[in-house]
Amino acid sequence: MFKTYDVLAERVLDGAVLDRAEALEVLATPDHEVLDLVAAAGRVRRAHFANLVKVNYLVNLKSGLCPEDCGYCSQRLGSDADVLKYSWLSTADAVRQAGAGIAGGASRVCLVSSGRGPGDRDVERVASIVGALRTEHPDVEVCACLGLLQDGQAERLAEAGVDAYNHNLNTAESNYDAICSTHTYADRVDTVEKARAAGLSPCSGLIVGMGETDDQLVDALFALRDIGSDSVPVNFLMPFDGTPLAGTWELDPLRCLRILALARLVCPATEVRMAGGREMHLRSLQPLALHVANSLFLGDYLTSEGQAAKDDLQMIADNGFAVLGADTEGRAPDPVAIRRRGAGTTDAPNA
Numbered sequence: 310m311f312k313t314y315d316v317l318a319e320r321v322l323d324g325a326v327l328d329r330a331e332a333l334e335v336l337a338t339p340d341h342e343v344l345d346l347v348a349a350a351g352r353v354r355r356a357h358f359a360n361l362v363k364v365n366y367l368v369n370l371k372s373g374l375c376p377e378d379c380g381y382c383s384q385r386l387g388s389d390a391d392v393l394k395y396s397w398l399s400t401a402d403a404v405r406q407a408g409a410g411i412a413g414g415a416s417r418v419c420l421v422s423s424g425r426g427p428g429d430r431d432v433e434r435v436a437s438i439v440g441a442l443r444t445e446h447p448d449v450e451v452c453a454c455l456g457l458l459q460d461g462q463a464e465r466l467a468e469a470g471v472d473a474y475n476h477n478l479n480t481a482e483s484n485y486d487a488i489c490s491t492h493t494y495a496d497r498v499d500t501v502e503k504a505r506a507a508g509l510s511p512c513s514g515l516i517v518g519m520g521e522t523d524d525q526l527v528d529a530l531f532a533l534r535d536i537g538s539d540s541v542p543v544n545f546l547m548p549f550d551g552t553p554l555a556g557t558w559e560l561d562p563l564r565c566l567r568i569l570a571l572a573r574l575v576c577p578a579t580e581v582r583m584a585g586g587r588e589m590h591l592r593s594l595q596p597l598a599l600h601v602a603n604s605l606f607l608g609d610y611l612t613s614e615g616q617a618a619k620d621d622l623q624m625i626a627d628n629g630f631a632v633l634g635a636d637t638e639g640r641a642p643d644p645v646a647i648r649r650r651g652a653g654t655t656d657a658p659n660a
């Protein structure tokens with residue numbers, strides 16, 4: 310048991326490693342103490358990342374029609390989710406899409422494709438996209454997320470200029486069979502290790518809200534710590550209609566804050582990203598999450614829409630943070646909107 314959240318943060322800043330009992334206690338934080346927890350985790354965040362927010366931008370190079378059966382995924386085998394389905398974007402299109410995110414403030418572009426894993430031809434396709442992207446945007450970081458890697462593919466991606474490789478462990482090993490039958494947790498660990506061995510920065514994180522227990526959530530975070538993930542995206546399950554997890558609503562905003570705070574305290578110096586599903590699950594508490602996480606995806610996700618990119622940037626500025634690598638010029642405030650509805654008009658009120 311720790312005495313206060315501040316004492317816990319102090320110990321973490323002094324190099325202590327969170328143990329299971331402490332981690333479970335963080336997840337059990339009573340509602341009225343969540344702000345104290347956020348403040349304590351926020352101290353750790355600021356010690357390592359000051360007031361900076363890393364902005365990442367997703368480009369879905371190939372969407373839908375995956376032969377794997379991950380239960381959370383709208384692109385899975387048998388998914389009836391009405392998402393975009395298309396084969397590989399051309400190099401020019403991929404670079405144009407990435408350019409929009411870079412213009413919006415992203416310092417990292419994540420090139421993603423659906424599927425079990427790339428063939429060697431796919432790796433060459435991505436290598437050519439990365440080459441073209443680097444010609445136009447030499448300073449941008451590139452992360453690839455192409456599924457399970459075979460021997461030699463990580464090395465080829467590194468040689469092509471890819472900086473990082475994303476492959477999420479998603480959940481605890483003990484929960485893995487419940488969410489996927491076509492590959493294993495060990496397969497995922499293997500790919501993260503292949504990426505690291507090739508010199509790619511490992512990016513690996515979670516999807517929470519998939520039926521995991523608190524113990525399993527702690528297992529998953531400890532596994533990410535042990536595997537040395539440089540960046541931990543925390544995704545909040547978006548239960549797409551047409552997938553097995555449709556209708557699964559286990560999260561609420563305070564629970565999401567507890568989970569992000571735990572990720573920060575378990576992996577204090579690691580990039581922690583408030584990732585997919587933050588809008589629908591954190592809702593009005595999204596800005597508080599920025600005081601714990603130091604990274605987000607700008608704009609849209611792979612198959613779903615996020616909040617407007619300009620609102621993401623406004624949220625960052627309003628909370629006293631700055632976008633990593635961007636100039637600090639703010640945007641002009643919106644003008645006052647004159648009421649033209651409700652009382653005194655024939656239009657419906659805003660209620």
Ligand code: SF4
Pocket residue numbers: 375376377378379382383384385386422423424425456
């Ligand atoms: S392998 Fe990737 S794209 Fe395919 S179902 Fe799983 S998460 Fe979705």
